[in-house]
Amino acid sequence: SQTIHQWPATLVQPVGSPLSLECTVEGTSNPNLYWYRQAAGRGLQLLFYSVGIGQISSEVPQNLSASRPQDRQFILSSKKLLLSDSGFYLCAWGTGGTYGYTFGSGTRLTVV
Amino acid sequence: AQSVTQLDSQVPVFEEAPVELRCNYSSSVSVYLFWYVQYPNQGLQLLLKYLSGSTLVKGINGFEAEFNKSQTSFHLRKPSVHISDTAEYFCAVTPSGGYNKLIFGAGTRLAVHP
Numbered sequence: 001s002q003t004i005h006q007w008p009a010t011l012v013q014p015v016g017s018p019l020s021l022e023c024t025v026e027g028t029s030n031p032n033l034y035w036y037r038q039a040a041g042r043g044l045q046l047l048f049y050s051v052g053i054g055q056i057s058s059e060v061p062q063n064l065s066a067s068r069p070q071d072r073q074f075i076l077s078s079k080k081l082l083l084s085d086s087g088f089y090l091c092a093w094g095t096g097g098t099y100g101y102t103f104g105s106g107t108r109l110t111v112v
Numbered sequence: 113a114q115s116v117t118q119l120d121s122q123v124p125v126f127e128e129a130p131v132e133l134r135c136n137y138s139s140s141v142s143v144y145l146f147w148y149v150q151y152p153n154q155g156l157q158l159l160l161k162y163l164s165g166s167t168l169v170k171g172i173n174g175f176e177a178e179f180n181k182s183q184t185s186f187h188l189r190k191p192s193v194h195i196s197d198t199a200e201y202f203c204a205v206t207p208s209g210g211y212n213k214l215i216f217g218a219g220t221r222l223a224v225h226p
Contacts, residue, residue, distance in 0.1 A: 043218035103155035
C-alpha cells in the first residue's frame with residue numbers, strides 16, 4: 001500500500017535561519033507531489049507541485065523553494081525564514097484524478 | 113477554471129443533532145468532487161468522493177454527500193454527529209477525465225458541543 005511520510009512533525013526556528021522539510025512516498029512510482037501551507041485560521045494554499053524529478057511549479061511567489069531530487073522525495077526549503085513563514089505545512093501525492101490526494105501528517109513550523 | 117465555495121466558515125452543533133456542510137462549485141466541464149476531513153494538527157483524510165453514477169455518495173464515519181448538478185452543489189451531511197466529528201472539513205473539485213490539480217474550498221470548521 002502507498003504511504004507518505006513527512007517530517008519533522010514540529011519545528012521552531014528563529015527568523016533568518018534556513019529550513020528543510022522532507023516528504024517521501026512509498027508504494028508508488030512517478031507520483032505528482034504537492035506542498036501546501038495552512039496559516040492559522042485559513043484554508044489550504046498550494047505552494048508547489050511537481051510532476052517528475054527536477055520539475056517544480058510554483059503557485060505563489062514567496063520566500064520558499066522546492067526540489068525533487070528523487071522520484072518519491074519532495075523537499076521544501078528556505079534560505080532565510082521570515083515570521084510570515086509560520087504555519088502548518090502539508091505534503092500530498094496523487095496519481096490520478098479519481099483518487100484525489102493522499103496527505104502526509106503535516107509539519108507545524110513556528111518562526112520566532 | 114474551477115472554483116469551490118464553502119458557504120460556512122464555522123458550524124456549531126450539539127451532539128446527536130444532524131448537520132449539513134455546504135459546498136458549491138463552479139466549472140464549465142464535468143468534475144470529480146471530494147470531501148476531506150482534518151483533525152487538529154493532522155493531515156487531511158478522504159471522507160468520500162463523487163466520480164459518476166449515483167448522486168448520493170456514502171463515506172466513512174457515517175457521512176454522506178449529494179451531488180446536485182443543476183445547483184452545482186455537493187453538500188455533506190450526517191444525521192447524528194458525535195463529539196469526535198469536531199474537525200475542519202474541506203470540499204475539493206477537479207475536472208474529470210484525466211489528471212488535474214484539486215481545487216480546495218476554504219474549509220468549514222465543525223464544532224460539536226455536548
